[in-house]
Amino acid sequence: MVYARRLDGRKFDEMRQIEAKVGIIKRADGSAMFRFGNTIAYAAVYGPRNLYPKFLQDPSKGILRCHYNMMPFSSAGERVRPGGSRRSKEISMVTKNALLPIVNLEEYPNSVVDVFIELPQTEAGSRCAGICAASMALADAGLIMKDLVAAVSVGRVDDRVVVDLDYSEESYSGIVADIPIAYLPTLDKLTLLQMDGIVPKETLMEALKLGLKACMKINELQKKALKQKYITEGVEDAQ
Amino acid sequence: MTDVQVKDKEIVVPGEILAKGMGYVPGAGTYRNGEDIISERLGVVSIDGRAVKLIPLSGRYLPKRGDTIICKVVDVTLNGWRLETNSAYQAMLGLKEATSEFIARGADLRKYYDIGDFLVCKVSNVTSQMLVDVMMKGPGLKKLKGGRIIEVNSYKVPRIIGKHGSMISMIKEATGCWIIVGQNGLVWLQGEPPAELLAIHTIRMIESESHLGGLTSRIKDFLEKETGKKLEVKLEVKTE
Amino acid sequence: MHNELKSQVLKLLASGLRLDGRKATEYRKPIKVEYGFTKTAEGSAKVTIGDTEVIAGVKLEIMTPYPDTPDQGSIMVGAELLPLSSPEFELGPPGNQAIELARVVDRGIRESKAIDFKALCIEPGVKAWMVVIDLCTINDAGNLFDVCALAALAALKNAKFPKYEDGKIDYRTKTSEELPLQEEPISVTVLKIGNHFIVDPDNEEELVAEARLTVAIMSDGSLCALQKGGEFAIKLEDVNQMIGIASDGSKALREAL
DSSP: OOOOSOTTOOOTTOOOOEEEEEOOOTTSSEEEEEEETTEEEEEEEEEEEOOSSGGGOOTTSOEEEEEEEEOTTOSSSSOOOSSOOHHHHHHHHHHHHHHTTTBOGGGSTTOEEEEEEEEEEOSSOHHHHHHHHHHHHHHHTTOOBSOOOEEEEEEEETTEEEESOOHHHHTOSSOEEEEEEEEETTTTEEEEEOOBSOOOHHHHHHHHHHHHHHHHHHHHHHHHHHHHTTOOTTOOOOO | OOEEOSOTTOEEOTTOEEEESTTSEEOTTEEEETTEEEEOSSEEEEEETTEEEEEESOOOBOOOTTOEEEEEEEEEOSSEEEEEOSBSSOEEEEHHHHOSSOOOTTOOGGGTSOTTOEEEEEEEEEOTTOOEEEEOOSTTOOEEOSSEEEEOOGGGHHHHHOGGGHHHHHHHHHHOOEEEEOTTSEEEEESOHHHHHHHHHHHHHHHHHTTSTTHHHHHHHHHHHHHOOOOOOOOOOOOO | OOHHHHHHHHHHHHTTOOTTSOOTTOOOSOEEEEETOOTTSSEEEEEEETTEEEEEEEEEEEEOOOTTOTTOOEEEEEEEOOGGGOTTOOSSSOOHHHHHHHHHHHHHHHHTTOBOGGGGEEETTTEEEEEEEEEEEEEOSSOHHHHHHHHHHHHHHHOEEEEEETTEEEEEEEEEEEOOBOOOOEEEEEEEETTEEEESOOHHHHHHOSEEEEEEEOTTSOEEEEEEESSSOOOHHHHHHHHHHHHHHHHHHHHHO
C-alpha cells in the first residue's frame, strides 16, 4: 500500500504545531504546558517535599512519583470516567522511567518529587506531550537534572516513515506502527521506547533517526519557554 | 581547544553545554561529561576565572548549617519541638538549645513554644540524610509575635537582603516596618497596614527582577516615589 | 493553629484592607472566561479569578429517564481537586471537599432550572440526554466554589449537541444546536471573619474564616441555593448581610460571562 500524502497534508517528517509555556500553575514549585496540535498536556511538579508514610522514604535518595491523567472531557469520543485506567497507570510508569535517568535524586534523600500530568484535550501523542511538559516543569522547579527530555511519536504508515502521528494516522486502515520515544538531547540517549504495530528493523531505525531530529527541535522550544519566563519587557539586561 | 559556549550572566537550562575542553572547572550547578561542562539546573551563568558555576533561579530550600531560618512549630515532644522549615525536611529543636531560660524537668513545653508558633532559629547541624537540628540561643533568635509571614523564593533571599543588608535596610527605612528575612524563604513583617503592603509589594518586585541589573536603584526610585521619602543606599565599601 | 494569621487578617480588615490590599467586597483581577477551551468536549470553559483557574467540560450522554420523570433528561456534576493544582490535594477518589463542591455547583444549576430538562427528552420513558459537567481545578489560589460555578455555567453556555443519528452519537461532529438554557445562576461565596464579611477569599483567608455562605443567585435576583460551611455558627443578621453582599458581588461575575 502506498501512503502518498499525509491525511492532514503535513510533510512526512513534520510535527503538528508545537507550543510550550512555563510557569502556568502558580501554586506548583514548577509547571509547564506542552502542545502537539490538538493534544495539550499540563504538568506540575511539587518537590522535593515531605514524604509520608515514613517507610516509603529512601535515606540514600529522593523518590520520583509520576501521575498521568486524562480529564473526563479530553477525549474526542465518549467521556473518560475519572479514576484512571490500566492504560493511564502504564503511562504513568513509563513517564516516570522516562524522567528518572535525568533527575539527580541523590540530592534529595528521604523526600519525594511529585510530577502530575493532566490533559485537558487529547488527540494522539498524549504521553509524549506529557513528558515534554514534565521535563520543563522539573527544570522550572529548580531541580538538579542532567538534561531536558523531549518526546515525540514516530512510526510508519504503509510505505512511509512519519513523525508525530495524529489520531487519523493511528487509526488508519493500512499498516501502522506507532512508536513513542523520549530522548535526552545533550546526552544523546533514549529514555522511552514503545511500539505497537508491525515494522521491519531498518524502517524502525529510520523512524528513530527522524524522531531524534524532531526531539532536537522540541528541545529548542523547551529551552526558549524556560528562559522566556525571565525576560522582562523594557528592562535592560545586566551590565 | 577550550571554549566557553555561554556568556556571563546568561540564563541557561539543564543540559546546556557551558564549556568545551578541559581548561575550565565545573562549579556548583554544573557537571563534567567527557570534554564538556554541562548545566544541571535552570540558572544564571557565573564565570569566575577558570570556574563555571550557576546561580540558581528557583528551587525549594535545602537546609544548610549556619542559615538563619523562620520555622513553624508542628509538634511538641518529650525532648523538644518539631518544626516545619519550608523545605522537604523538618527540624528538631532540643530542650537545651531552645532558650536561655531554665526549663524544669517535666515542664509543659507548650508554655515556651506552642504548635503554630513561628520561631527564628539557626541551623546547627544537617546530616547527610538531611536530619536537621536548629537552635535558638543567640542574638536575634526568638519567637515571633504578631506580624505576618510571606513566602519568597529562597534563592532570591540574597537579593532581598542586599549587599551588607543594604536592600532590606532601605525597605525598612521607607516603610517603617520590622522585617526579618529567613534564608529558607520565609519573611516576617510587621508594620502599619498600608506600609506593610508596600513592603510586601517591593519584595515581590525584587523576586521577579532579581536576575536583572540596576535593581537597587530601581527599587530605590520606586520606594521614593511611593513614600515621598528621600532614601540612602548604604553601598558596599571596597576595602584593600 | 492560625491565631497569628487571623489577628493579622482582622487587624488589616479593621483598616478596610485585606492581605493583598483589596477591599472587603473586591474581587481579584482578572476575571476571565475563555469559552470553548477544550475542543473535544461538547462545551467547555476555562475560568480565572485572580490566580485561581478551573476548566469545566460538558459531555452529553444518553440516559434512561428516571421513572418519576419519564419525559426529562438530567445533569450530573463531578469535581476533581487535582493534585496538580495545590500542594494540599492528594491523589485518590473525590473526598469531602470535592464532593461538597460538586453538589453545591449542581444545586445552583438544578434548582434555578437553568436547563429545561423536558427539552432534553429524546423519547419519553426510553431515552433522554444527560448533561455531564466535569470540573477540574488547575490552580487553587482560593475561592474554588465561585470559580467552579462560573466555569460550569460558561461551559453550559458554550455547549452544542453532537450529531445523533440512528441511536448513535457521533462525538466528532458537532451540530449548531445549543443546550436549552433558560436561566443563568451565579454563585457568590461570602466569608465571615470576626465581624467582617469578604468575597473572593485567597488561600490564607480561607484558613482563618469562621464561616462561609455560598449563595446562588438568578438573573432576577431570586435565590435558588444556599450552602453554609465553616465550623462557627452565624446569626440571622449575618445571613441577611451575607446575602446582600453576595447579590452585589454577583454583578461582577455576571458581567464576565
